Amino acid sequence: MESLSYIELKQVSKQYRRRGQVTEALHEIDLSIEKGKFVSLIGPSGCGKSTLLRIIGGLVEQNCGEVLIGRSSPQEAQKQKQFGFVPQSPALFPWRTVLQNMQLPFEVNRKATKQQADREELIKLLEMVGLGGFIDSYAKELSGGMQQRVGIARAFGSSAPILLMDEPFSALDEITREKISYLLLNIWEEYQKTVVFVTHNIREAVLLSDEVIIMSPRPGRIQAKITIDLPRPRTAELEESEQFQHYMSDIRYHLRKEWQI
Amino acid sequence: MVNKVGNQTERLQPAKARFSKRLKRFYVKSAFWPPLAAFAGLFIVWELATIIFQINPITLPPASAITLEFFQSFSFYISHAWVTFYEAVLGFMLGLSVAFIMGIMMAHSTVLERTFLPLAVLANVTPIMAVAPLFILWFGFGTLPKVLVAAIITFFPMLINSIMGFRSIDDNHYEYMRSLHASKAEIFLKLRLPNSLPYLFSAAKTCVSLSVMGAVVGEWSGSSRGLGNVIMMSSNYSQTTRMFAAIFMLAIMGIGLTNLIRYIERKVLHWHMSVNN
Numbered sequence: 001m002e003s004l005s006y007i008e009l010k011q012v013s014k015q016y017r018r019r020g021q022v023t024e025a026l027h028e029i030d031l032s033i034e035k036g037k038f039v040s041l042i043g044p045s046g047c048g049k050s051t052l053l054r055i056i057g058g059l060v061e062q063n064c065g066e067v068l069i070g071r072s073s074p075q076e077a078q079k080q081k082q083f084g085f086v087p088q089s090p091a092l093f094p095w096r097t098v099l100q101n102m103q104l105p106f107e108v109n110r111k112a113t114k115q116q117a118d119r120e121e122l123i124k125l126l127e128m129v130g131l132g133g134f135i136d137s138y139a140k141e142l143s144g145g146m147q148q149r150v151g152i153a154r155a156f157g158s159s160a161p162i163l164l165m166d167e168p169f170s171a172l173d174e175i176t177r178e179k180i181s182y183l184l185l186n187i188w189e190e191y192q193k194t195v196v197f198v199t200h201n202i203r204e205a206v207l208l209s210d211e212v213i214i215m216s217p218r219p220g221r222i223q224a225k226i227t228i229d230l231p232r233p234r235t236a237e238l239e240e241s242e243q244f245q246h247y248m249s250d251i252r253y254h255l256r257k258e259w260q261i
Numbered sequence: 262m263v264n265k266v267g268n269q270t271e272r273l274q275p276a277k278a279r280f281s282k283r284l285k286r287f288y289v290k291s292a293f294w295p296p297l298a299a300f301a302g303l304f305i306v307w308e309l310a311t312i313i314f315q316i317n318p319i320t321l322p323p324a325s326a327i328t329l330e331f332f333q334s335f336s337f338y339i340s341h342a343w344v345t346f347y348e349a350v351l352g353f354m355l356g357l358s359v360a361f362i363m364g365i366m367m368a369h370s371t372v373l374e375r376t377f378l379p380l381a382v383l384a385n386v387t388p389i390m391a392v393a394p395l396f397i398l399w400f401g402f403g404t405l406p407k408v409l410v411a412a413i414i415t416f417f418p419m420l421i422n423s424i425m426g427f428r429s430i431d432d433n434h435y436e437y438m439r440s441l442h443a444s445k446a447e448i449f450l451k452l453r454l455p456n457s458l459p460y461l462f463s464a465a466k467t468c469v470s471l472s473v474m475g476a477v478v479g480e481w482s483g484s485s486r487g488l489g490n491v492i493m494m495s496s497n498y499s500q501t502t503r504m505f506a507a508i509f510m511l512a513i514m515g516i517g518l519t520n521l522i523r524y525i526e527r528k529v530l531h532w533h534m535s536v537n538n
Binding site: 057058059078079081083084085087088089091093094095096104105107108109112138139140164 | 431434438440444452455458
C-alpha cells in the first residue's frame with residue numbers, strides 16, 4: 001500500500017478540440033506529490049487546475065504524458081477506489097440521509113474493496129465536523145456549509161487514500177468558508193490522507209497546504225511551486241504571523257506576473 | 262388567554278378578530294372543509310336552479326334526485342364502478358410498467374430512443390377514441406380491450422417523464438459516481454432511478470385519471486358492464502338521473518385515485534423539495 005499513494009505526472013498535456021479549434025488546457029505538466037501531503041493547485045479560472053485534478057482522478061484522460069498513481073494508471077487506481085472526490089457542489093444524494101450518503105462509497109464498486117462501512121467511525125467523523133446531530137437528516141434540511149462538511153467527512157470516511165477536492169468551498173460565504181477550512185485542517189491532521197486541493201483562495205492555500213502549485217492559463221502550466229514551511233498543527237494565530245503573510249504575498253506576486261498590465 | 266406567544270399587534274386585536282383569523286387559517290389549511298364547502302355550494306345552486314327555472318328533469322335532474330338515485334341503487338353503481346376501476350387500474354399499471362422498461366432502454370441508448378420514440382409519438386397523437394373500436398374487434402367485449410386503451414393513454418406521458426427522470430441527473434452526482442468507478446447498473450439503481458421518482462409521480466398523478474377515461478372510452482366502444490356502459494345505456498333511454506349518478510361516480514374515482522398517488526408520493530418522496538411546502 002505504501003507506494004500506491006504517490007502521484008507522479010510527467011509531461012502531461014491536454015487539448016480540447018471544439019469545432020476544429022484546438023485549445024490547450026494543460027501544457028507539459030510535471031508534478032510529483034508525496035504520500036500524506038496536502039497540496040494545493042491555485043490559479044485563475046481557465047488555468048486547467050480542475051482538468052489536472054480530473055486527470056489525476058482518472059475522470060479525464062490526458063493526450064500525452066504519463067500519470068502514475070503509485071505504480072498504476074489513474075484509471076486502474078480509480079478501479080481500486082483510491083480516490084475520494086469532493087466536487088464543487090457537495091453532491092449529496094437528496095434521497096439519502098447524511099449517514100447513508102457517507103456509506104455510499106462503500107456500497108458501489110464492491111469488486112475493489114469488500115470493506116464494510118464502519119458506522120461508528122462515520123458517526124465519529126460527522127461529530128468531528130459538528131454534524132453529530134444530523135445523522136438522519138436529508139440534504140434539503142442542511143445549509144450549504146453543512147452539506148459541504150458532509151462531503152468532506154464522506155471523503156475522509158471512505159477507504160480512499162487520495163482525496164481530490166475541486167474548489168469545495170467556492171459556493172460558501174466568507175465566514176463559513178473560514179470556519180470549514182479549519183475543520184478540514186483538523187480532520188486532515190488526524191487522518192493524514194494525501195490531498196490535492198484546487199482553490200483560488202490564497203489564504204486557504206497557505207493555511208492548509210504543505211505545498212502550493214501556482215498555475216497560469218492559456219495554456220495551463222505550472223508557474224511556481226512554493227513549499228509552505230509552517231509548523232503543524234496550524235492555528236488561527238498562525239494566520240496573523242509574518243511568515244504566513246509573507247507566503248501569501250509571495251503567491252500573490254506569482255499570480256500577478258501573469259496580468260501583463 | 263388564547264395564546265401566550267402572540268406578538269404585539271395580535272394582542273391588540275379584539276378577541277373576535279383574533280378568532281376569525283384563526284378560523285380562516287384552520288379552514289385554508291384543512292384538506293377536507295374547503296372542497297366540502299365547494300360541493301355543498303354546487304349542490305345548493307344546482308338544486309335551486311332546477312326549481313326556480315323549472316328545468317325538465319330529463320335535461321337536468323335536481324341534485325337531490327341524483328343523490329337519491331345513487332343511494333337507492335347503491336350496489337348497482339358500486340358493481341359497475343368496480344369493473345371500470347379494475348380496468349383503469351390494470352391499464353394504468355400495464356402502461357406504467359411498459360413505459361418504465363422502455364424508458365430505461367431509451368435513456369441508455371440514443372439509437373433506441375431515436376428509433377422507437379416516433380412510434381410512441383404516433384401512438385400518442387392518434388385519437389384513442391378512433392382506436393378503441395378496433396381493439397373491440399380484435400379482442401372482443403371482455404376486459405382486455407379496455408385495459409389496453411387505458412394502458413395506451415397512460416403509456417406516453419409515463420415514457421417521456423421516465424426518460425427525462427433517468428437522464429436529468431446532476432452532473433456532480435454523476436461525476437462522483439464515476440470517481441468511485443461505479444458500474445452502469447449501480448449508477449442506474451443508486452442515481453438514475455431515485456432521481457426519476459419525482460418525474461414518475463408527477464406523470465402518474467395525471468395518468469391515473471386518464472386511465473379512468475381510457476377505461477370508459479373502451480366501454481363505450483362495446484361492453485356489457487362498467488360505468489361507461491351505464492352512461493351509454495342511460496343515454497339511449499334518456500335516464501339522465503342515472504347518467505349523472507354514473508358521471509359523479511367516475512369523478513369520485515378519479516379524485517380517489519389521484520389522491521392515492523399523491524399520498525404514496527408524499528410517503529416516498531419526503532426527501533424531495535416539492536413535498537412539504
